[in-house]
Amino acid sequence: MAYTVILHIIGEASVLCEMEELPKPTDTIITVQNPRLRDGKDIHYLEGNVTKVIWPVNKIALIEILDSQEDESLIGFVRE
Numbered sequence: 001m002a003y004t005v006i007l008h009i010i011g012e013a014s015v016l017c018e019m020e021e022l023p024k025p026t027d028t029i030i031t032v033q034n035p036r037l038r039d040g041k042d043i044h045y046l047e048g049n050v051t052k053v054i055w056p057v058n059k060i061a062l063i064e065i066l067d068s069q070e071d072e073s074l075i076g077f078v079r080e
Contacts, residue, residue: 006038008062009055012045014038017053022065029054030063 002018007030009015017032035043035053042048 002033004066005032006064006066007032007055007060008064010059010061013043015043016040023057023063027057029056030060 017035
């Protein structure tokens with residue numbers, strides 16, 4: 001299951017991307033797929049055809065994990 005995350009990179013704009021698995025406390029790098037700016041535009045320092053990026057963890061200030069649309073459809077509305 002892929003996770004949609006927002007990476008807050010030190011000194012750069014936040015990046016929206018997907019990760020196959022969440023980083024472990026011992027990881028020194030993270031690999032992400034489909035990196036883009038939060039508004040969907042290309043990242044200026046990456047080539048246009050890049051689909052995967054490896055970032056060192058020490059460049060990441062924060063990782064936000066977004067709820068997936070699948071989770072919302074599974075839970076749905078519950079009436080008491």
